[in-house]
Amino acid sequence: MTLPFMEIFKEWASDYDNAVFGQNPEYYDVFVNYDFMLREAAKKAEGKVLEFGPGTGNLTNLLLAKGLDVIPVEPSDEMRAIGENKTGVEFVKGDFLNFNVDQVDTIITSYAFHHLTDEEKLIALKKYKSILTENGKIIILDTIFNSKEEKQQMINHYELLGYKSLVEDLNREYYPLKETMEDIARISGYDYTSQQMNRFAHLQVLTHKKFLKPLDLVGNTPLVELTNFELNKGVRLFAKLESYNIGGSVKDRLAFNLIQSAIDHGEIRDEVVEATAGNTGIGLALACLQHDLQLTVFVPEKFSVEKQQLMKALGANIIHTPTEKGMTYAREQAEQYAKDNNAYYTNQFENLSNPLSYDQLAQEIQADVGKVDMIVAGAGSGGTFEGLARHFKEAHKVIVEPEGSILSCGEVGNHRIEGIGVEQWPVFLSKSNIDVVESISDEDGFQMVTELAKNEGLLVGSSSAAALCAALKQAQHVTDKNIVVIFPDAAERYISSNIFNIN
Ligand SMILES: Cc1ncc(COP(=O)(O)O)c(C=O)c1O
Known part of the structure; x- marks a missing residue:
């Protein structure tokens, strides 16, 4: 001084x-x-x-x-x-x-x-x-x-x-x-x-001043309003873009939560195993990276090559199962592997923590939209839908599946729409939370993938497009409502399966 x-x-x-x-x-x-x-x-x-x-x-x-x-x-x-x-x-x-x-x-x-x-x-x-x-x-x-x-x-x-x-x-x-x-x-x-x-x-x-680390980037995804589809008076349509999570899909929320809660309960030694179509595997690979754990995933061969490459790049060990034996067989194999190798089986299809992983997703939507009148989400494990349905009790709740899935009592069958569709009723999915099941055909789903790109500039996966088809069908019956649709991932991980039907 x-x-x-x-x-x-x-x-x-x-x-x-x-x-x-x-x-x-x-x-x-x-x-x-x-x-x-x-x-x-x-x-x-x-x-x-x-x-x-x-x-x-x-x-x-x-x-x-x-x-x-x-x-x-x-x-x-x-x-x-x-x-x-x-x-x-x-x-x-x-x-x-x-x-x-x-x-x-x-x-x-x-x-x-x-x-x-x-x-x-x-x-x-x-x-x-x-x-x-x-x-x-x-x-x-x-x-x-x-x-x-x-x-x-x-x-x-x-x-x-x-x-x-x-x-x-x-x-x-x-x-x-x-x-x-x-x-x-x-x-x-x-x-x-x-x-x-x-x-x-x-x-x-x-x-x-604090800077985020890459693995902090789970959640807080953007919500956008879709304004280029014809809607009844006063209907507003919002899409939650889950591809903005670090691993590129809604499943990052699940993976980080499942690994964290297993760690908190002292259930993990050094290896984790799961059966997955890919997105859960990518999320798990990232969560395992964060905690220095080894990941093994059982993936039916038919699923996107891109997702499998991304899992590998993140250090996961991939074991293929025959496409015709479906997800049920992949799950059995994962469970057996866990027993044989003393690995922790995250078991997304039966783990009761699955729906709880989407509490924050619901809160983000609530904070952005306020009054949510209709919520539309696809079901693979059923966790996203169940988690949201428990939160938005008063909303009209629409669950989306591809044709070839059993929620609306159909037969198990092949479908090209990837990420959604169930072969048996998910244990944590409660019937009383579902107001409507919408079954979407591959044809309608993939046409909507292209429309979404052209109309809104949104490059999304087929499960997002299917969810939008379902939302638009339901939107025809209402006026003056806020509708929220979950878009689980982006189109880029499906280029090799010709998602845009471009030669
Ligand atoms: C692309 C895609 N969409 C939707 C879902 C369905 O999510 P949930 O398993 O929570 O029902 C998944 C699940 O793997 C997915 O990968």
């Missing part, structure tokens, strides 16, 4: 409390709501706290009353004496740039940061990066200005009132613009928020 400031502190020390508690008319507006502002600042402090420029200890007392471990660092001898007397704790001699502390959870300061030039503010914030814990924060309560014009108007205003000391203060000290503070915070690697507390003061909070 420079010498002129030290002289100012000397003068200020004895008058400081008069000013902050409203006795000095020149500083009345600066300190309006002082008590409230300090309480709000103290509320945000946590853990071990480093307080810079505690002055006469008013904020320090609030932090101590919260039971926090506080290190007050104050350059002025006069202030330190008053502060120590008022708080009963030792004030360390030092300042924003000169201190000797290792790791703290909070750095806090009130009405002092403006003593630093903007350049010094930047140096200080960079320095704090290394002593702040990962979830730590910097709390700055101080005067900042919303614009240059505002600052000048204030100076003119108080000049007219004859407030000499205040005007001198505003011209001498380094009260920054809000945008400058934002820049300084951003450049030094923080996220910045500020809340205006009175005409002068803003309560600013800086936290370490």
Whole structure:
């Protein structure tokens, strides 16, 4: 701290409390709501706290009353004496740039940061990066200005009132613009928020800027409105684009949840096994990667080559089963493998955690759409539909299958629509949650894949297109409704099976 400031502190020390508690008319507006502002600042402090420029200890007392471990660092001898007397704790001699502390959870300061030039503010914030814990924060309560014009108007205003000391203060000290503070915070690697507390003061909070890791990218997928299909009056059609998950499908939600809950229950040793058409396998391969586990998957040969290559690329071991023996055989093989090799069988078709994996999906939809009148989802294991149906109890719930699936009492048969269709009733799928089953033919499904690309610019897999066919059929009977359709994955993983029927 420079010498002129030290002289100012000397003068200020004895008058400081008069000013902050409203006795000095020149500083009345600066300190309006002082008590409230300090309480709000103290509320945000946590853990071990480093307080810079505690002055006469008013904020320090609030932090101590919260039971926090506080290190007050104050350059002025006069202030330190008053502060120590008022708080009963030792004030360390030092300042924003000169201190000797290792790791703290909070750095806090009130009405002092403006003593630093903007350049010094930047140096200080960079320095704090290394002593702040990962979830730590910097709390700055101080005067900042919303614009240059505002600052000048204030100076003119108080000049007219004859407030000499205040005007001198505003011209001498380094009260920054809000945008400058934002820049300084951003450049030094923080996220910045500020809340205006009175005409002068803003309560600013800086936290370490956090970056996601690839495997954090599960969930929070986009919801889009489809506007290029003809709909009855007041009907709005929304599609949840699950291809935006890191593994490219809705099944990432299932895979990450199944692996996490098995780990939480101590059920996994070092290998995981599953029977899958592919998307679950990709999700599981990613989840296994995150936890350093080996994955083996049993896949009926007919399923998309792309999905199988992606699983392999992610480190999975693939065992093919004959197409004609269907998914039931693949499941039996996976179960036997688990027994023989002491592996954990995730068993998506019977695992009661399956539907629970879609709680967050339901919440995301609820948050985006608000009132959901109709929900439309396909069934492979039935988990997506059941999870959503349990949440959207009041909605009209439409489950979608391809022809050749048994939900509407049809016979098991071949179909090209991939990812949906069941050979036996899924254990967790409750009949009472289903309002309608829509069976979609391969022909209608694949035609819709092409229409969706041309009409909406959406490149989706055949189960998404089938779900949309079902939604459009049901939409014919209603007006003024919000309809949400789940689009489980994208077209690119089906190019080799000629999804667009292009030669
Ligand atoms: C492309 C695709 N669509 C839909 C589904 C059906 O999801 P669920 O198993 O939750 O019924 C799956 C499941 O594998 C899928 O891969």
